[in-house]
Amino acid sequence: MAMKVALLGCGVVGSQVVHLVDEQSEELAARIGTPIEIGGIAVRRIDRARGVDPSLLTTDAMALVTRPDIDVVVEVIGGIEPARSLILAAIGAGKSVVTANKALLAEDGQTLHAAAREAGVDLYYEASVAGAIPLLRPLRDSLAGDRVNRVLGIVNGTTNYILDRMDSQGAGFTESLEEAQALGYAEADPTADVEGFDAAAKAAILARLAFHTQRVTAADVHREGITGVTAADIASAKAMGCVVKLLAICQRSEDDKSVGVRVHPVMLPVEHPLASVKEAYNAVFVEAASAGRLMFYGAGAGGTPTASAVLGDMVAVARNRLAGTSVAEGGHDTGLAVHDMGETITSYHVALDVADRPGVLSKVAEIFARHQVSIKNVRQEGRGEDAQLVLVSHPAPDAALSRTVDDLRGHDMVREVASVMRVETFSD
Numbered sequence: 001m002a003m004k005v006a007l008l009g010c011g012v013v014g015s016q017v018v019h020l021v022d023e024q025s026e027e028l029a030a031r032i033g034t035p036i037e038i039g040g041i042a043v044r045r046i047d048r049a050r051g052v053d054p055s056l057l058t059t060d061a062m063a064l065v066t067r068p069d070i071d072v073v074v075e076v077i078g079g080i081e082p083a084r085s086l087i088l089a090a091i092g093a094g095k096s097v098v099t100a101n102k103a104l105l106a107e108d109g110q111t112l113h114a115a116a117r118e119a120g121v122d123l124y125y126e127a128s129v130a131g132a133i134p135l136l137r138p139l140r141d142s143l144a145g146d147r148v149n150r151v152l153g154i155v156n157g158t159t160n161y162i163l164d165r166m167d168s169q170g171a172g173f174t175e176s177l178e179e180a181q182a183l184g185y186a187e188a189d190p191t192a193d194v195e196g197f198d199a200a201a202k203a204a205i206l207a208r209l210a211f212h213t214q215r216v217t218a219a220d221v222h223r224e225g226i227t228g229v230t231a232a233d234i235a236s237a238k239a240m241g242c243v244v245k246l247l248a249i250c251q252r253s254e255d256d257k258s259v260g261v262r263v264h265p266v267m268l269p270v271e272h273p274l275a276s277v278k279e280a281y282n283a284v285f286v287e288a289a290s291a292g293r294l295m296f297y298g299a300g301a302g303g304t305p306t307a308s309a310v311l312g313d314m315v316a317v318a319r320n321r322l323a324g325t326s327v328a329e330g331g332h333d334t335g336l337a338v339h340d341m342g343e344t345i346t347s348y349h350v351a352l353d354v355a356d357r358p359g360v361l362s363k364v365a366e367i368f369a370r371h372q373v374s375i376k377n378v379r380q381e382g383r384g385e386d387a388q389l390v391l392v393s394h395p396a397p398d399a400a401l402s403r404t405v406d407d408l409r410g411h412d413m414v415r416e417v418a419s420v421m422r423v424e425t426f427s428d
């Protein structure tokens with residue numbers, strides 16, 4: 001018997017799901033052993049939906065998800081409500097769910113997973129992080145026997161596209177964002193991309209899977225976007241042999257009692273594998289105790305790539321149905337707490353416009369020492385009125401580094417703090 005799908009939302013991703021199911025229907029049926037059939041599509045405006053069979057369209061999403069003939073609900077509306085109520089209603093009615101909705105999973109994944117476990121249905125969400133890249137299944141299944149220590153990811157295509165354009169072509173922020181929007185990468189409200197909310201949601205999902213800690217939500221993630229990144233930061237990074245990337249970083253503490261989860265711009269040495277990720281591509285670098293370093297790379301956004309991940313999950317649900325099973329995510333929780341950004345160990349790059357006078361360097365060094373921050377290297381560029389001191393710190397608690405910068409800002413020998421950014425290196 002065919003597996004009947006209710007599709008919620010027919011935008012950039014949803015329309016491609018319909019297209020791919022249509023295009024590959026025979027092949028999919030042969031591969032799975034049962035056909036996949038779209039039984040209904042919930043849209044906001046019927047007159048706006050294009051390229052789909054009009055007889056499938058409805059504006060009553062709630063009636064669709066609970067319809068008795070529907071087996072699986074695919075949610076590609078996005079946002080918290082009504083997506084959450086629709087998914088919970090679907091699960092309550094015994095339907096498996098496939099979703100691309102990172103915002104919802106990051107805010108309330110625990111509720112959704114608990115409901116799926118209780119109902120004995122599947123809840124899959126591969127498309128929600130890094131779009132087409134197989135990432136969540138490898139973290140959940142392939143690395144189930146390993147111990148992940150750190151995850152570093154470029155998980156937002158829009159911001160990677162903007163930073164890459166600024167770096168490689170000297171393009172402006174606004175024009176680069178408009179290009180990313182035209183290419184279908186940006187969220188409906190691009191603030192979610194450029195202020196790091198989208199990446200923070202993905203970081204929370206990654207931290208949960210990597211460290212088996214159910215409780216991490218987007219609110220636990222320290223978040224800084226890219227709106228403050230200037231041409232001076234990019235030039236400063238270049239001078240150091242680095243590129244600027246917006247990274248999602250999930251890391252165990254040294255004492256293994258907590259995890260840090262953060263999203264912020266980073267200067268990354270050009271030899272780091274993530275530094276070569278251009279345009280809107282995503283990549284996630286995983287450091288695991290036994291597997292070592294792994295990198296997952298590919299298209300993290302766009303209708304067709306994202307629909308590929310959605311279809312993969314639909315096929316997994318179809319196979320589970322045929323096998324008479326469901327693979328609800330475990331409720332096991334390691335209990336690892338999330339520590340504050342201030343306690344996270346980071347390194348800073350600081351460029352200071354200073355007066356080229358005797359004693360400046362020792363004064364600056366004294367301010368670093370006051371906060372127990374050790375300087376890794378320092379160089380001076382220019383002379384006289386235009387002198388710039390560029391310092392890179394050794395790793396230190398982020399709070400100490402941030403207080404160091406505050407004190408530098410307040411000092412009369414420092415005319416301006418031209419650039420401050422964290423530097424990420426390979427861990428040993």
Ligand SMILES: NC(=O)c1ccc[n+]([C@@H]2O[C@H](COP(=O)([O-])OP(=O)(O)OC[C@H]3O[C@@H](n4cnc5c(N)ncnc54)[C@H](O)[C@@H]3O)[C@@H](O)[C@H]2O)c1
Pocket residue numbers: 008009010011012013014042043044045061075076077078079082100101102103127128131184185188300301302303306
């Ligand atoms: N576009 C991408 O590259 C991408 C990549 C990965 C994940 N996602 C996620 O996929 C989801 C969908 O993204 P998208 O880019 O297709 O967005 P989109 O805005 O293009 O599509 C969403 C569609 O849902 C419709 N909709 C809104 N409320 C509805 C309701 N109550 N009932 C029925 N339809 C409703 C909208 O009219 C719109 O057509 C989001 O969760 C997004 O974060 C998108």
Ligand SMILES: N[C@@H](CCO)C(=O)O
Pocket residue numbers: 128130131155156157158159185186187193198300301302
């Ligand atoms: N707006 C997101 C879409 C993929 O989640 C991005 O730019 O990566």
Ligand code: NA
Pocket residue numbers: 126127128129130131132133134135136309
């Ligand atoms: Na993915």
